[in-house]
Amino acid sequence: MSRYNAKEVEAKWQAIWADRKCFEVEPDSSRPKYYVLEMFPYPSGRIHIGHVRNYTMGDVVARYKKAQGFNVLHPMGWDAFGLPAENAARDKGVHPAEWTYANIAAMRDELKSMGLSLDWSKEIASCHPGYYGHQQKLFLDFLKEELVYRKESWVNWDPIDMTVLANEQVIDGKGWRSGATVEKRKLNQWMFRISDYSEDLLDNLDKMDRWPDRVRLMQQNWIGKSTGAHVSFDVIDEADSLEIYTTRPDTLFGASFMAVSADHPFTQKLAKNNADVAAFVAECHQMGTSEEAIEKADKKGVDTGFTAAHPFIEGKRLPIYVANFVLMDYGTGALFGCPAHDQRDWDFAKKYGLDILPVVSSDGNKVSDLGDAPYTGPGKIINSDFLNGLEVEAAKTEIIERLEKLGKGSAKVNYRLRDWGLSRQRYWGCPIPVIHCDACGTVPEKEENLPVVLPNDVTFDKPGNPLDHHPSWKHTPCPSCGKDAVRETDTMDTFVDSSWYFARFCSPRADIPVERDKVDYWLPVDQYIGGIEHAILHLLYARFFTRAMKITGWSHVEEPFAGLFTQGMVTHETYRSTSGEWLLPEEVALNDSGDLVEIEGGGPVTIGGIEKMSKSKKNVVDPGAIIDKFGADAARWYVLSDSPPDRDMEWTDAGATGAWRFKQRLHRYIIENTETAGVPGMQEPGEIPEAALTLRKTAHKTIMQVTENLENLHFNNAIARIYEFMKALNDYDVSDQSDGSRWVLREALETIVNLVGPMMPHLAEELWQLLGHQTILADSPWPQAIKALTIEDTVTMAVQVKGKLRGTIEVAFNEQSDRVEEIALAQKSVQNAIGENTIRKIIVVPNRIVNVVI
RNA sequence: GCGGGUGUGGCGGAAUUGGUAGACGCGCUGGUUUUAGGUACCAGUUUCUUAUGAAGUGGGGGUUCGAUUCCCUCCACCCGCACCA
Numbered sequence: 001m002s003r004y005n006a007k008e009v010e011a012k013w014q015a016i017w018a019d020r021k022c023f024e025v026e027p028d029s030s031r032p033k034y035y036v037l038e039m040f041p042y043p044s045g046r047i048h049i050g051h052v053r054n055y056t057m058g059d060v061v062a063r064y065k066k067a068q069g070f071n072v073l074h075p076m077g078w079d080a081f082g083l084p085a086e087n088a089a090r091d092k093g094v095h096p097a098e099w100t101y102a103n104i105a106a107m108r109d110e111l112k113s114m115g116l117s118l119d120w121s122k123e124i125a126s127c128h129p130g131y132y133g134h135q136q137k138l139f140l141d142f143l144k145e146e147l148v149y150r151k152e153s154w155v156n157w158d159p160i161d162m163t164v165l166a167n168e169q170v171i172d173g174k175g176w177r178s179g180a181t182v183e184k185r186k187l188n189q190w191m192f193r194i195s196d197y198s199e200d201l202l203d204n205l206d207k208m209d210r211w212p213d214r215v216r217l218m219q220q221n222w223i224g225k226s227t228g229a230h231v232s233f234d235v236i237d238e239a240d241s242l243e244i245y246t247t248r249p250d251t252l253f254g255a256s257f258m259a260v261s262a263d264h265p266f267t268q269k270l271a272k273n274n275a276d277v278a279a280f281v282a283e284c285h286q287m288g289t290s291e292e293a294i295e296k297a298d299k300k301g302v303d304t305g306f307t308a309a310h311p312f313i314e315g316k317r318l319p320i321y322v323a324n325f326v327l328m329d330y331g332t333g334a335l336f337g338c339p340a341h342d343q344r345d346w347d348f349a350k351k352y353g354l355d356i357l358p359v360v361s362s363d364g365n366k367v368s369d370l371g372d373a374p375y376t377g378p379g380k381i382i383n384s385d386f387l388n389g390l391e392v393e394a395a396k397t398e399i400i401e402r403l404e405k406l407g408k409g410s411a412k413v414n415y416r417l418r419d420w421g422l423s424r425q426r427y428w429g430c431p432i433p434v435i436h437c438d439a440c441g442t443v444p445e446k447e448e449n450l451p452v453v454l455p456n457d458v459t460f461d462k463p464g465n466p467l468d469h470h471p472s473w474k475h476t477p478c479p480s481c482g483k484d485a486v487r488e489t490d491t492m493d494t495f496v497d498s499s500w501y502f503a504r505f506c507s508p509r510a511d512i513p514v515e516r517d518k519v520d521y522w523l524p525v526d527q528y529i530g531g532i533e534h535a536i537l538h539l540l541y542a543r544f545f546t547r548a549m550k551i552t553g554w555s556h557v558e559e560p561f562a563g564l565f566t567q568g569m570v571t572h573e574t575y576r577s578t579s580g581e582w583l584l585p586e587e588v589a590l591n592d593s594g595d596l597v598e599i600e601g602g603g604p605v606t607i608g609g610i611e612k613m614s615k616s617k618k619n620v621v622d623p624g625a626i627i628d629k630f631g632a633d634a635a636r637w638y639v640l641s642d643s644p645p646d647r648d649m650e651w652t653d654a655g656a657t658g659a660w661r662f663k664q665r666l667h668r669y670i671i672e673n674t675e676t677a678g679v680p681g682m683q684e685p686g687e688i689p690e691a692a693l694t695l696r697k698t699a700h701k702t703i704m705q706v707t708e709n710l711e712n713l714h715f716n717n718a719i720a721r722i723y724e725f726m727k728a729l730n731d732y733d734v735s736d737q738s739d740g741s742r743w744v745l746r747e748a749l750e751t752i753v754n755l756v757g758p759m760m761p762h763l764a765e766e767l768w769q770l771l772g773h774q775t776i777l778a779d780s781p782w783p784q785a786i787k788a789l790t791i792e793d794t795v796t797m798a799v800q801v802k803g804k805l806r807g808t809i810e811v812a813f814n815e816q817s818d819r820v821e822e823i824a825l826a827q828k829s830v831q832n833a834i835g836e837n838t839i840r841k842i843i844v845v846p847n848r849i850v851n852v853v854i
Numbered sequence: 855g856c857g858g859g860u861g862u863g864g865c866g867g868a869a870u871u872g873g874u875a876g877a878c879g880c881g882c883u884g885g886u887u888u889u890a891g892g893u894a895c896c897a898g899u900u901u902c903u904u905a906u907g908a909a910g911u912g913g914g915g916g917u918u919c920g921a922u923u924c925c926c927u928c929c930a931c932c933c934g935c936a937c938c939a
Contacts, residue, residue, distance in 0.1 A: 720878035798874035
C-alpha cells in the first residue's frame, strides 16, 4: 500500500490553491464578511512554533468561516521596522533593508509551507514606502486635528552611543551596549494625545464582549481612572501655592507633610539656590525613567525648609519635601502625605520622624486602628473638625464642597494613562514628516512630497542616529518659506506601524492610506488572534488610532477588533549536559536502556523544567524541521489537539508523532473504503440498515459538536470528537453492500474529511479528491447536522441512591418521570442500596439522572 | 501590596455550566499480526480493597437530594499592575 507522502501532497495543494486564487477576496455585498487576522510577525528570519500555533488557529477559523459561506479576509504582512535590523547592520554590516527583505522572503516561504489560507495578494510590509508613506499622511492629518503634538519629556540617554534607550535597554543604570551610566535628558518628543481618550477607551471596554475579561481588566488598570480632588496649599512666605492631587481628600486633616517631584517647577526653582535639593534632584535623575527603577529605589526625600499652610487648620504648617517616589507625570507632581492611611506616606513618615495622626476609625469609636501598618479600610472620620462622624465617602464629598467654597480645590478625575511618545532616534523606522525652520518653526512636510523616504546610503559606524549624520538627507527647503531648513530626523515608534495595518489590508495598494468603501466593508476585524504580551500597549494604541482615523475621516468604526483571542505560549522541556550547557532537543535521544543521553558522545542529560521556548535555554524546536518530518498537517493538528488554545502547551515529539499517526490512519481508512462507499452525488435510498443508521447518527452528532467547538475556538475538543468518530468508523462493519449502507458510508467519509478540512487542509483536499470529487474542498460548504439524527431514541440514565451511583437504566428519550422511577426502583442494585430504609423522595432529571433519597 | 487566573490519573486535558468524574490524546502493561521500522490491530490502565465495595477533582468547612462546578477559608503556582497620591 502506498504511504501518504505529505511533502508532495502538501506542495501540490498549495500550488493549486494559489493557481485558483482560492483565498483572494474582494468586498461582496451579497455575502456576510468575516475578517480573521493574526498579529503580523516581526521578520526575524525564521518562524517559530509560537507562530505555527498562532497562524494555525487563525487559519482554522478562516477556513471554517469560508466553508460556512462567509466572505473571509485573511491577510498577512510584516511588522518590519525595528531595532534588530539596525543591530544586524551594525554587527554584520548588512543594510537593514536588505536584511529585513531577506528575512521576509525566508519567512514567507516557511509560512507558505504551512498551507495557510492567506490572501497573499494583500501582503504588506511596514518598512515599504508604499506603507509608511501613508502612515506619514495619517500623521499629518492627526497633526491638523491636534491629535499629535510636540513636548519636552524625559528619556534615557546613552552618552557614548548617543542614543535614547528603551527601559529594557537600561541594565542596572547602564546602557546595554556601551555600559555607560545612563543619563536622564529632556528631549523634544512627538506625542499622541491618547490620554484625551481615556474615558472613551475605558467606557467602550464594557461593550467589547468578545474580548477576554483578563485583557479588558488589564486595559482598565492601565488606563487607571481615579476620582479625587485637586487641593491648593499656600507656601509660607512665598507667592507660590502648591497644587496637589489626592484620592483621599477625606484624610486631609491627617496631613503631616507635603511631597513634590524632583521635576516639579517648585523643585527646579529651588534647586538653583539650594545645593542639597540640587544634589537630590541629580540623584533622582540617575534612577532611570522606568517605573520599575523608581520602585526598586529606596523611598527618599529632602526637606526643602519650606512649609505649606493647611487650608482648614489655622496655623498648621506642613514641611515640604522633594521625594523620589512622586512622579511628575501623574496628577500634579505634588501630594500631601497622610501617614496614618497610606503605606507609602507611612514609610516616609517613619523614616523622617513625621507625625502620624489617625483620622479614620474603622468603627467610629476606636481611637486608632494603627499597629505597625497604616489603616486603609473604610470607617468614620475622626480628629477632623467638621468631617467627624462621616463615612469616608461622605467625607470626600463634604470636604470637596468646602474646598470649592474656599476656592482652594475641586473634584478631579485622574487617569494613569499618559500620552504616547512616538519619537525614536533611530534609522529603521517611519520618518516623521515635519521640517524645522528657523523662521517658521515646526512645519509639516507638503503632502505632494510624501512619502518622505529613508535614504539608502547610511552608515552605522558612528554612534547616534544615522539620519542625523547623513550628509544631505535632512537638509531641505522649508515648505512654508522656502529657506534652508532641517528635516526631523526622528522616526516613529514601531507601535505606530501596527496601529493601523489591519485597515491598510483592506486596500493594500491604494494610493491613499485606506479606501473608505473597503474599510467600511471589512472593518472591524471579527477575530483577532495573538499573544497576551500585546494585551496593553499594541491593543490600546490600535484602539486610539482607530478613533483618530475616525476623527480624520478615514474610517467609520469605533473599535478595531470585535473579537480578540489570546493564545498561550508553546513550552518545551529543557536539557543540560553534565558540564551544565543547555542542549537542543535534537541533540539528545533515548538510549537502549531508556535514559536520555547526548547523541554526540553519549553523555548523560539532565532534564530541566518545562519552560517557554527561548534561544538562551535552547529548548526550541524548528518548525521547518517539524514540517519536514511530520508534514504541515500533522504539525497543525498537533498544536491544536492537546491543550486549550488560551493555555500554554508543551511541545513533545511523542505528541507530534500521535498527530502524524492519525493522519496516516485516516488516509488509509479512506483509501480502503472508498470503493465500498457509494458514488458522489448518489441519491439517498429509501431504506437504511440499522447499523448504518447508527453510524449516520454518530456522524451528525459529530458535525454538531465539532461545529460548536469551532465556533467557540475549542479546537482541542473538536479534535477529540473527530477521534471518536474515527473510532466509530473503525468499529463499523463495512461488509453490507446495500445501497443504504453504501450511501451512509459515503456520507460518513465525506463528513470526516469535511470536519478535518480546516485543521489538516492538504490531507483533506487529497482525500476529497480520492472520494471522487472534481471540486476543491476549500470551496466546499460546511456539512449541516440534521437535528433529528442527533437525538437518540433511548438514553442511559444514572440512578443514584442518596447521591451515590448505584446503576444505570436505559429508557426512552423524554420518558415520563413516574415511568422512569418505576424502572429505576426495579433495579436490583438500587433495591440493595435502599434496603430497609423508607424512600423520602425521588428526584428525576429528565434524560440525565434519578436520585432516590432515603 | 492590589487585581486576575490556575490547581482533576504517570502526563496534556474533558465534563452538556449543579446531574454517571477521568472523554480524547500521549505514555505505560499485556497480547495478536508483521520482512524490518518512530508499523498496524485487540485488551487493559485513578487509588485502595477481604472482589464486595470504599475513597477520590490542592487542604479544611458550608449550601444542596446531588458539588470538579456555587459560597467561605487556607495553601501552592502563574500572569498583570504597582511608590498612582
